[in-house]
Amino acid sequence: MKNQKTDIIEVCWELFFQFGIKSVTMDDIACKLGISKKTIYQHFNNKNDLVEQALEWQINHPSFSFQSMEVSHLNAIDQYIAFYKFVISQIENSCDSMMYDLRKYYPRIWNKFHLTTLAKFQKELFLNLKxxxxxxxxxxxxxxxWISKTIARFYMNMAESDSIIIEKDDMANIDYHKELVLYHLHGICTSNGIEYVKNNFK
Structure with missing residues (x-):
C-alpha cells in the first residue's frame, strides 16, 4: 500500500517529467497533491532531498521493466515491442528540460542515477536477448x-548527445524509433523471429 511520502514522490516525478525540475516549486507539488507545503517538509528536508529521493525511488520502481508482470509472460519480441511503445509514450509526454536540469543543477545525483539506471537497463536487455x-x-x-551494452548505452545517452548525426527532431520522431526497432530486431532475429516480426509489428 502506498503512503503519503510515495504519493509526493510520484507526483513530483510527474511534474518534473512534464515541466522540468527547475520550474517546479514545492508550492506546485503541494497544490497538485492538495496538501500544505509544511506536509512535504515533514518527509523531505528541502527540494534537493526531494529530487534525490525521487530519483532513488525511480531506480527501484522503473517506469518500464522487461521483468514486470505486464510483459514478463510475453515472448522476447513482444517484450521489445512493448519497450518500443513505452519509448513512444515517453517521447509524447516528456520535457527535455528535466534531464538538462538534472545534469546542470544536480550533477552528483544525476551521475548516480544515470550509471545505476544504465547498469539495470543493460541487465534487463541481456535477459531479454537470452x-x-x-x-x-x-x-x-x-x-x-555486447548487444545489450550497446543498446542500453544508445538509449541512455540519446538525450545527452550533441551529435549532428542524431538530430533532436529525429529523437522525437516516432517513425525514427520504429526504424530503430526494425533495424535491431532484423539484426538479432532468426528466420522464425523475422517472420514473427513481420506479422506482429505494424
Whole structure:
C-alpha cells in the first residue's frame, strides 16, 4: 500500500517529467497533491532531498521493466515491442528540460542515477536477448553481452548527445524509433523471429 511520502514522490516525478525540475516549486507539488507545503517538509528536508529521493525511488520502481508482470509472460519480441511503445509514450509526454536540469543543477545525483539506471537497463536487455535465443527467435551465436551494452548505452545517452548525426527532431520522431526497432530486431532475429516480426509489428 502506498503512503503519503510515495504519493509526493510520484507526483513530483510527474511534474518534473512534464515541466522540468527547475520550474517546479514545492508550492506546485503541494497544490497538485492538495496538501500544505509544511506536509512535504515533514518527509523531505528541502527540494534537493526531494529530487534525490525521487530519483532513488525511480531506480527501484522503473517506469518500464522487461521483468514486470505486464510483459514478463510475453515472448522476447513482444517484450521489445512493448519497450518500443513505452519509448513512444515517453517521447509524447516528456520535457527535455528535466534531464538538462538534472545534469546542470544536480550533477552528483544525476551521475548516480544515470550509471545505476544504465547498469539495470543493460541487465534487463541481456535477459531479454537470452530469453529470445532460448525461444528460437533470436540468433544463438550473437554476443548478447555486447548487444545489450550497446543498446542500453544508445538509449541512455540519446538525450545527452550533441551529435549532428542524431538530430533532436529525429529523437522525437516516432517513425525514427520504429526504424530503430526494425533495424535491431532484423539484426538479432532468426528466420522464425523475422517472420514473427513481420506479422506482429505494424
Amino acid at each position: 530469453k529470445g535465443t532460448e525461444e528460437g527467435l533470436f540468433r544463438p551465436e550473437m554476443n548478447i553481452e
